Structures are given as C-alpha cells and as structure tokens.
Amino acid sequence: MSATATSPLPGKRGPGTAQATDQSVAVSAKPVTWKTPVMLALLALVAFVFFGLMGPNQTAEFGISTGGDFFQLPAVEVPAFLGGIVLSVILLGLAAYAVFLKTKGQAAPAWLPITFTVLFVTAFLIWVVGGARTPSISLAGLIAGSVTLAVPLVFGSLSGVLCERVGVVNIAIEGQLLGGAFTAAMVATMTRNPFLGLLAAAVAGAVVSMVLAVFSIKYLVNQIIVGVVLNVLVSGLTGFLFSTVMQANKAQFNSPVGLDNIEIPVLSGIPIIGPILFKQTLVGYLMYVAVIVVWLGLFKTKWGLRVRAVGEHPQAADTLGINVNATRFWNVTIGGAIAGIGGSFFTLVAIDSFTKEISGGRGFIALAALIFGRWNPIGAFFAALLFGFADNLQSIVTIIGTPVPSQFMAMLPYLVTVLAVAGLVGRSRPPAASGIPYVKG
C-alpha cells in the first residue's frame, strides 16, 4: 500500500493505488520524482566501481575506417583503466547534477539522460573490449552491424506505434514479422523477383493485422488474447507450410532472390556513417523513410491528429465525427504491412532462405523498443538501434573473448525494458485508450 502513501493526493483517488499515483502525477503539475536521479546515481556508481576501479589494464583499440573508405582515419586507442575512471567520474557528475536539480524541485532536462546513456554505453564498451583476449574491435563494423540487426526491430516497433497510437495493443508483431518473412521467401522464389517478394511480405503482414483488427474491433475480443494467439497461429501455419511445401521442393519455393546493397557513390565512403546511411539494401533505406514518414504523419498531419485522438479519447473523437473503428482498422492494417516489410529483411537480406521461427522473438524486442521509445517513432527507432547494438555486441564479445557471458548481453534489452516500464528510467505512458475496445453508445 505504500504506493498510495506516496501519492500527492492520498485518498482522493481511491482505486487503482499505484496507477492512481501515476495518474495524478501525469495530470497535476508533474511533481519531480526521485526515480531518475536515484537511478542515474546507482548506474554511475556501478560504472565507477566496475568500469573504473575494477577496470582492465589493457588498451582498448577501436578501428574507425574500413578498407573501402575514401579517406582513412587512425584507430582510436583508449587506455581502459583511465578511460573508465574518466567516463565514470563524468557520469557521477551528471547524476549529482540531476540530484541537485531535484533538490531545487526541477526535472532533469532531456539531454541529461541521453548524454548519460551515451557515456555509459561508451564506458561499458571500453570495459568490455579492454578486458577481452584481443582488445580490438572495428567500431565501424560494430555500428554498421547494429543498424543491420535493428532493421526488423525498427519496422516492428513502427507497426506497434501505429497500432497503439490508435488504441489497439499489438502483441502480434512477432507474427507479422514471421508472416512477412515466409511470404517474402515464397513469392521471391516463385517470381524470381525480390521486389514482388517485398510487396507480398507487406500484404502478408497486413493480413495478419486484419485478423487482429477484425477480432478485436468487430468481435471485441481482448486484444492481447488475439495478439498472443495470432503469434502461435502464424508460427504454426508457417512451420506447417515450411515442412510440407518448402522442404519438399526447396529450389521451387525456398531459394529467394535477395535484395542487393545499393551503394551511393562517394557518400558511402564516409567513415562510420557512410555504410549506415548510404550503403543499404532497399529495405534498409525504406526503414529510414518509414521512420520519418510515420513521425511526420502522426505529429504533423490532420490524419495523425485524428489517429492520436482515437487512441487517447475515442469518445471525444467520435463526437467530432471521426469514425473510430474504421480509423483503428486501417491503422492496424497499415501497421501490419510495415511489420511485414520488416519481416522480409530476414529472408531477402539476412539469410537466403526461410527456416522455422526465423524471427526468433524479435517481435517482442520490437515491442520492448516501442515502449522504451515511449510510443514515439523516433524514440522507437533509437531504442531499436540500441537493442540492435546489444544484439551485435553479444556476438562480437563471444568472438573477442570477454569476461561478460554473452547471455547477459542478450538479456540487456529485456532488463532495460523492465526498468523502463517500471518507471525507473523516465516515465512511459501508453496512449490512454490502448487496449480498450470502442462501442459506440
């Protein structure tokens, strides 16, 4: 019951305890909580003890340029111990500043947690690489790989953003990715045309989404139930067709023509950002386009305003003449199409054939990214990049041989998300009507 005790309006909002606390926090003049400063201080202490005091005594080397770049930069060498100490002291300083602001009743500015995160990750990277058997990695490769791994996550989380912003919880991202991957492989093989495969993946994702929409909007079934069940259904369906159709005749059904890298001359030779921005496949470029379009659409157009109104207060939206359920239906469908395109990444870019469960739970990481990104396309994009980074780092640490078990690296996105939804890192608030069906009354 301590939750109600900390509420600024004890007893006034009886029910809901913890939720009621959040509510009053959100509605009243946003009193600053101790959560963020305390969390930052804890993390800074962890950084100071582990990355600083217990830091390794080697020099960590980070390669910047790759052979293909049009000018070469020397590799950066950081003495791990010193680097850890310096960075963690800065982190402690930032945390102290947040505590100072709190004592004056002010919230930490937005740049503070972002800077903190960047420095923390850097310190962590120096610590990991410095403690490895071969203390050298290619930073360019690490970042390019992270972006590649993040592609399906970004598409998946954009799908989630579109659905949740309009008031439909989308747990079926995993199913949409998997459906997209399967269809892309099948169609790209049968037509020998990867672009048709891409299109088919979008259609498949949209179909999965339509089932979600029909069951949750028309039949008013609990959206989480439909999502969970759809994941199982798509997994079973693709697994069944994979075993019966694809495996029987691999050449005819499961050897898709992949999408090639499109290299933009000169620009792609810029170190680090060249490969990320200018040396991608079509799906990779579409990712950037999708993030910008969804963001602009949601926050700068009339359509987006309506969508958000439906997600926050459907009754008000209805009163103003917006067709709530139609808006929801089409938004969810578009979301599914976007996730489907993300699914095509698995079979058209990453691997050259479909296998069972090829999406491997990335739909759930995408869900995590959307929450960590606070239901905002840009936020979800960076969260997905962070999770892609963790994913990539996990395979790299296994190769260079560090003391951190790779399983703990793999856990990171999930733990970070738990901290995020528990409100320990910032405040995450879903759209108010997310998950609630709307019946015109």
Add this chain to the structure above:
Amino acid sequence: MSDKHPRKHSAGQHAKPVGASPAAEETAAAVALDTAGGAMEPSAVPATAQSGKLPGGSETLARRIFTGSGMVSVLAVLLALIIGGLLIASTDERVGATSTYLFARPSDFLSAVWTAATGSYVALFQGAIFNPLASSVGVQFAPLMETLTIATPLITAGLGVALAFRAGLFNIGAQGQIIMAGILAAWVGFALHLPVGLHLLLVLVAGIVGGALWGGLVGLLKARTGAHEVILTIMFNYVALYFLGYLLNTPAFQRPGESNPISPILDPTAVYPQILGSQYRLHLGFILAIAATVLVWWLLNRSTVGFEFRAVGANPKAAQTAGINVSRSTILVMAIAGALAGMSGVAQVAGTEKVLTDGVAATYGFDAITVALLGRSTPWGTFAAGLLFGAFRAGAVQMQIQTGTPIDIVLVVQSLIVLFIAAPPLVRAVFGLNPRRRKPAKAGRSQKAATTGGAA
C-alpha cells in the same frame, strides 16, 4: 494500464437508441459490463462469460443449449478441426494430383481430401488415446498414459494463467516461471543428497518457491509502479531463458565431462515415482495436478482470498472501494500463479525429463495460455483443456510418424480453437445460430437489462 485514466461517461451512454438490433444491444451491454463502461481494459475472461449464460437470456431452452457457451466451445473445436483438415488436405500430394482433373471427376478429389484429413486425425487419435493395432491391452492404452504425462505441466501452468485471468491479470510469464522453478528444483535434485521422501519434498518446494518468486516479482512491480504485467512477463520470460542458458554453461550446473548445456541427472530420491508402473512415463505429478485443480477451485469459489481475486478481476475500482487491498491481491495472485507454473517446472525436471536442459519448458508456458483460454479460466475447464491439448501434443508425434503431417498443425488447430472461442458471435454466424431479431416488446425489456447491466 488503462485504469489509471478513468474517464467520465454520461449516464445516457448505456441507453441504446430504440430500434437498434438486439444482438448489437447485447454486445454493447456486455462490453459496457466488461470494461466498466469503457474505462478499463476488458478482462481476459469477460464477466458475461463467467456466468455461462448469455446476457438478456429471454430465450427458449433449446436455443439456449445450442447457443450457450458450452456449445460454442464444442463448435469452435469442430470448426478448428475442419480448417486444420482442409489445410492438411491442401498440401497433400494425392489431393494435388486429383485437383488437376477436378471438373472431370470431382469424386476423386473429394475422396482424396477426405482421406488426407481423416487419415491424419485417425493417426492423431491413435497416438493420443487408444491404439487398437497394438499387441496387448497395456500397450493399447500407452498413448493415453502419454497424453496424461504431457497434460500434467499443461494443466498446472494453465491453472496459473487461469487464476491470474480471474484476477484481471494477463500472465504470459508461465514460460519464465517454469524455467525458474526448473532451475531451483533441478539444483536441489542433483546437488543435494537427502533421504527418500524429504528430498522429493524439498525439490517440490524449491520449484514452487522459484516459480512463486518469479511470478510474485511481476506482481510486486505491477502493484508498486503500475507497469503492465503483459510487458513485464514477456521480458521476464526472456531473462529467465538466458539465465538458464548461462547457468547450464557454468560448472555448478553443467554435467561433468559434458560440453552440451545439460545438467547432471537428478538423484533417484528426487524424482516423482511412476504411478502406473515403469512401462508408462506417467508420474506422481499428474496426481498433484489434480490436487492443484481442486485447490484452485476451492481457492476461487470457497475462500475469501479467491473472492477478492475475482472482485479485483471484475472491477478493481469497485474492489478498492469495497475495502479490498488491490496491491496485495495483485502480488499474491501473481505469486500463486507462479507457484502453479512452478509445479509444471517440477513435473518436467523431476517427472518427465529427470534432467535440466535449455528446453525444460518446451512451449508449455505459451500453451498454458491457450489452455486457460479454452478452459474459460475455470479450474475444471482448464483441467479438461489441458487434457485435450495434451492429447493433441501426444497424438501429433504419432501423426507425424504415420502420415508425415507436421506437428505444427497442432499449433494451428490450438490457436484457431482459442480464436473462435473468444468470438462466439463468429462461431454462431458460421453455424447459422445467431439469435433472430426479436419482437419490439421483448427488445424493450432487454434494453432495460442492458441499462442495468451497464451500471453494474
């Protein structure tokens, strides 16, 4: 997630316009009841479904039998099986061959479809219940014993999910709870060496505590911070999975001299006895699953705590107003749900597998969700659904061997069943059982019922 944003509704919201179709009215009334007038997410188990009869029930007995929720369940299973059969037939070679001359001789095509679908289902039945081709009676019933063995973890984990549903919580975390329970139970089983009886008891307790802690942590986080349990449980599943992967590569858990991630075999004193002799894998865990079902039934229907759970599940705000400690209920129900899932973990490591591997939970945790949904979150419904899905699982293995139909078809059928059960109007529409439009006089009566229903 939503109940922190209460919205006000005018009293007139529930008054339906005159002349609206009765079916639409019923749906609207049911939704109003389930969502507390649109202020909160609908419970996973609609309040209207828990009583087992449709709202507005001014119908003939015969119609009620054919449109009631029990009938819908049966029809949903039937519909899912039909669709599954069509899917099997569509990928069958003989069906493909006969379809080329479909219009010349449709009978060939139809009989091929029939053979393909029924052949698989007959094999499924033989692998799940009774195999008449076997040599002795004991072997003939071996499939049934296998079904019960596989059903054991499904039932207990399903009970955990169902209990949480009744308290309005969506526990997707059975998978992680099974894993955590498995880790603790297995460690007690192979690392400690204790006398007969005490050892097994300790294994059971360790597993239950492991599951309860992992589930209770979710409840605690939800109660304290308002974080949504769906997100928490999904994330906790992965954390548990990677934690298990890590442990199985450490000397404390890895079998000496083994490079694969597998634990030592549990001591003979730490495993469940096989209750029907050594020829079947069926173990004591099944009896405990029955006991757990009785316990959950008692808890939900006869105890104060269970009443509080259901009250919180039906409407947390009303429960709070009535003096129920919602935070405590949330933590407690998640801990008990975790403990029940923990029993599945124990059944796996101490009963069926006798070792800890990274596949200890298989997909039981996720299947448990469908089991609970099919069982409409009642204890005995979950028990029956666990048996049904256990039979599917056991039979599918045999089906794959005999007819080459992949095991994945079971996932399709399972998920279709749950989808259809969740949408009774769809099933009734498919079988043409939707209630007819009633006369205006009766419509007026049900409108009144809708109004009072909405206010409740």
